[in-house]
Amino acid sequence: xxxxxxQPLLELAGLQAWYGESHILHGVDLDVRAGEVVTLLxxxxxxxxxxxxxxxxxxxxxxxxxxFEGTETIHMSSDRxxxxxxxxxxxxRGIFSSLNVEENLMLPPQVRPGGLxxxxxxxxxxxxxxxxxxxxxxxxxxxxxxxxxxRILRTGATLLMLDEPTEGLAPVIIQQIxxxxxxxxxxxxxxxxxxQNFRFASTVADRYYxxxxxxxxxxxxxxxxxxxxxxxxxxxxx
Amino acid sequence: MMIPILNxxxxxxxxxxxxxxxxxxxxxxxxxGLAVIFGMLxxxxxxxxxxxxxxxxxxxxxxxxxxxxxxxxxLIAPIVVGALGxxxxxxxxxxxxxxxxxxGLLLTFGLALIIQGVFQNYxxxxxxxxxxxxxxxxxxxxxxxxxxxxxxxxxxxSLVVCLATWFMIERTKLGAYLxxxxxxxxxxxxxxxxxxxxxxxxxxFGVGLAALAGVLAAPINQVRPLMGADFIIVVFAVVVxxxxxxxxxSVVTGFMLGVVEGMTKVFWPEASNTVVFVIMxxxxxxxxxxxxxxxx
Numbered sequence: 379x380x381x382x383x384x385q386p387l388l389e390l391a392g393l394q395a396w397y398g399e400s401h402i403l404h405g406v407d408l409d410v411r412a413g414e415v416v417t418l419l420x421x422x423x424x425x426x427x428x429x430x431x432x433x434x435x436x437x438x439x440x441x442x443x444x445x446f447e448g449t450e451t452i453h454m455s456s457d458r459x460x461x462x463x464x465x466x467x468x469x470x471r472g473i474f475s476s477l478n479v480e481e482n483l484m485l486p487p488q489v490r491p492g493g494l495x496x497x498x499x500x501x502x503x504x505x506x507x508x509x510x511x512x513x514x515x516x517x518x519x520x521x522x523x524x525x526x527x528x529r530i531l532r533t534g535a536t537l538l539m540l541d542e543p544t545e546g547l548a549p550v551i552i553q554q555i556x557x558x559x560x561x562x563x564x565x566x567x568x569x570x571x572x573x574q575n576f577r578f579a580s581t582v583a584d585r586y587y588x589x590x591x592x593x594x595x596x597x598x599x600x601x602x603x604x605x606x607x608x609x610x611x612x613x614x615x616x
Numbered sequence: 617m618m619i620p621i622l623n624x625x626x627x628x629x630x631x632x633x634x635x636x637x638x639x640x641x642x643x644x645x646x647x648x649g650l651a652v653i654f655g656m657l658x659x660x661x662x663x664x665x666x667x668x669x670x671x672x673x674x675x676x677x678x679x680x681x682x683x684x685x686x687x688x689x690x691l692i693a694p695i696v697v698g699a700l701g702x703x704x705x706x707x708x709x710x711x712x713x714x715x716x717x718x719x720g721l722l723l724t725f726g727l728a729l730i731i732q733g734v735f736q737n738y739x740x741x742x743x744x745x746x747x748x749x750x751x752x753x754x755x756x757x758x759x760x761x762x763x764x765x766x767x768x769x770x771x772x773x774s775l776v777v778c779l780a781t782w783f784m785i786e787r788t789k790l791g792a793y794l795x796x797x798x799x800x801x802x803x804x805x806x807x808x809x810x811x812x813x814x815x816x817x818x819x820x821f822g823v824g825l826a827a828l829a830g831v832l833a834a835p836i837n838q839v840r841p842l843m844g845a846d847f848i849i850v851v852f853a854v855v856v857x858x859x860x861x862x863x864x865x866s867v868v869t870g871f872m873l874g875v876v877e878g879m880t881k882v883f884w885p886e887a888s889n890t891v892v893f894v895i896m897x898x899x900x901x902x903x904x905x906x907x908x909x910x911x912x
Contacts, residue, residue, distance in 0.1 A: 434806045460808035472803045476795040484789070485796055486807035533807070 385448060387412040387568050388433070388464075388537055392442035395425075395432040395592075402428045404592040405442065410537070415559065415569045417579040420589035421614060426572040427469055429589070430539045433570075434466045435459045446537065461489045465535035469542050469572070471526040475515040479506060482514040483529045490534030494565075499528045502558050520551035527558065531567075538562065539570045544578050556581050576610065588613050629882055630761035636878020637871065638767050638836070641774035642829050644870025646851045647858060648778055649825035652785070655798045655861040656818040659709060659720035664851070665844025666728040667823045671697050671830025672839045673735065676744055686749035689831045697827030698820035705819040710812070728845070735841035743838025770832050777828065778867040785863050794818065798861070853896045859909025869907060 386409035395403040403425050410416045418426045431437050433444055435456035444451045451459050465486065474482055483499075483506065500507040503524035509517060517525060523543055530538060540559075544552045552575075559569060559582045573579040579586070580603055588596040590613065598606050646664060653661045674696050675689035684692065704727065712719045748766045755764040785791040797804040797811050805811040830844070837843055858869030873892050881888040899907060 436802050436806055456802070456806045457808050457810050460806055466803075466806055468803060472800055474796045474799050476799060477792055481792045485792055485804075487809060489808045530807075 386410060387447060388570070389445040390429075390433070390443070391445075393429070393432055393444060394441040395428055395437045396439040397428070398438060402437075402592050403432060406432075406589075406592070406594055408587050408594055408597070410568060410570055412536070412568050413563070413566055414584045415563050415571060415582050416585050416587065417571045417573050417576075417583040418587050418589055419573065419576055419579065419610070419614060422574075424589040425592040426589055427541055428592075430466060430541050430570065430572060433459075433539065434464060436466075460486075460535070463490050463534065463536045464539065465489075465530035465533055465537070466539045467526045467530055467541060467543065469545065471522050473514040473517070473522045473525055475513060477514050478510065479512050479514055479517065479525060480510040482525055483510075483532070486529055486533045488532065488534050490536070492536075493534035494531040496532070499531055502531075502561065503528050520547050520554075523547060523551070523555065527555070531562070536566075537568045537570065539572075541572045542574060543571070544573070544575055552578055574614075576614070626760055632878040632882045633875065634761070634763065634767060634771075634878075635881075636875040637771050638874070639877060640871035640874020641771050642833060642847070642870075643851055643854045643874050644778050644867045645774050645825055645829040645832075646848070647854045647866040647870050648781060648863065649822035650851065650855050651858070651861055651863055651866040652781070652825075653819055653822035654855075655863075656794065656815050657705075657709060657713075657720070658717065659712070659724065659819075660717060660852075661819075661822065662721055662725040662848070663704070663727040663731065664724075664823065664826050665848030666731040667697050667701065667844070668826040668830040668833070668847070669735065669839075669841060669844040670700070670731065671827025672746070672834040672837075672843060673830075674827065675831045675834045676746055676839045679746070686831070686835070689834075690828065693831045694824035694827045697830075698824035701820040701823035702816055704823075705816045709819065710816070728848075732841050732845060739841055741840065741842060743840045743843075746834040746839050748835040766835060770836070774829070774832065775871075777825070778870075781825070782863050782867060850892055853892045857892075857896050857899045857906055859906025862906065862908040865906060865908025 388410040390406050390408045393403055393406040394401070406425070406429055408416075418429060420426050428437060432440050435451065435454055440452055442452065446459070446462050446464060449462060451462065474485070477485065505521050506525055506528055509521065514525065515522070527540065527543065543555050547555070556578060559571070563569060563582070571579065571583065580600065583600050585599050586597060586603070587594050588610070596606075596609065596613065646668060650661055650664055653659060671693045674693035675686065678684040678689045678692060708723060709720065712723060752766040752769050755762050756768070785794055793804065793809055793814060797809070797814055801811045833843065854870050854873050855866060857873065858865035873895065876895070877888055877891055880891045903909075
């Protein structure tokens with residue numbers, strides 16, 4: 379069936395990726411349907427971050443297929459991929475130190491109509507509003523994460539890729555990020571999440587993929603999480 | 617009417633101060649372009665002096681082949697040299713992205729030798745005259761000194777250009793893209809911005825500034841194939857003192873060192889050629905990132 383509703387928003391088939399000489403992804407297959415929150419789980423070095431960067435076109439060399447809304451992007455540069463409506467919030471957050479908070483927030487250009495208006499972003503992250511003229515990297519870790527998420531909400535991108543948004547943050551901030559992700563999902567955003575913390579992931583995700591050695595080795599829905607717990611402990615070594 | 621300070625007349629003092637400011641204006645314009653280019657391309661552009669010379673020759677050709685005077689040259693030469701810069705970036709520098717600084721340095725140094733060699737072949741080493749535009753001939757008596765109008769214009773105009781460039785980079789949206797792309801080009805590109813195009817245009821803009829300085833210099837220094845070669849070494853010292861990649865740093869340091877050099881000429885003429893390099897050595901020892909440099 380290839381009608382519009384059954385076609386995934388994002389579809390990876392046999393995706394391979396290289397950083398220089400090192401071959402990181404060895405054929406990743408996954409799909410994300412519109413409106414879903416999908417979480418990539420896996421140990422450090424399994425290739426989760428590289429998967430997100432490869433979708434975005436930020437690795438040296440890619441092969442295989444990455445289709446977004448049916449458009450093949452494997453030969454596109456990352457600026458063109460972004461213009462299709464995909465946005466990345468990187469693991470290191472990528473806040474620019476030579477830009478103040480407002481400039482950081484306003485930096486990504488609008489790629490499509492329908493991004494969140496600023497006042498809604500400030501509703502989600504009130505801290506940002508009070509610190510608009512601070513240097514971006516003077517914010518706390520939690521505030522920097524909010525800024526990194528907030529700035530991609532403005533752009534009209536429909537697929538948001540969040541790379542370990544809770545890493546190193548206090549529990550109360552993690553709750554706020556979880557709340558934000560649920561709100562974004564309710565607003566119709568599609569989210570591809572990378573997480574180490576599957577207790578957090580289980581509060582937001584619809585489905586999971588598990589990665590190991592640059593491949594997807596398993597996948598299940600959130601409702602099957604309990605039944606897969608033992609397997610998951612083995613996969614993640616926790 | 618002369619009040620001697622350490623046996624030096626105020627006339628001579630202010631005269632050297634003005635000369636220092638003029639040299640400073642050229643240092644500022646040239647090191648500003650170098651700073652912008654280094655920030656975005658990570659390339660130490662040794663072709664800068666040669667392109668400054670090409671800017672001056674553009675003014676000379678525009679006048680003698682097309683009858684277009686100084687004001688037209690001020691507009692057209694930066695565009696012509698900027699376009700040349702775009703071609704250089706697209707055909708050569710772009711291939712060096714990601715390689716060690718040394719490759720960019722060698723390539724641009726080689727380009728400088730080629731460009732200067734070609735002009736020397738056709739024009740020798742002596743200077744070609746270029747007249748001060750009629751509107752700026754003559755001078756004004758400021759009471760304490762005589763100010764040639766053209767020199768005053770050079771100082772004011774280059775200050776305006778430097779401040780406008782600073783404003784564009786530090787206070788506009790386009791500048792925010794530039795600053796962000798200097799820090800993390802791949803992320804800025806992943807936001808949907810065409811960073812390679814920005815890099816190309818930045819190089820064109822930086823060498824356009826050099827050409828602008830070349831046009832400004834034409835009526836003062838004459839137009840010579842090696843006019844940039846002598847100058848650029850001092851400019852690199854200015855860039856190092858100000859801090860590689862710092863916009864305001866290069867402007868302030870440019871004017872400051874011009875003045876310091878001028879003052880040295882008054883009080884200790886023998887040292888005036890080396891004072892900038894002595895300052896450079898001291899700054900490198902005390903603050904290796906330069907006076908305005910950000911330490912990574």
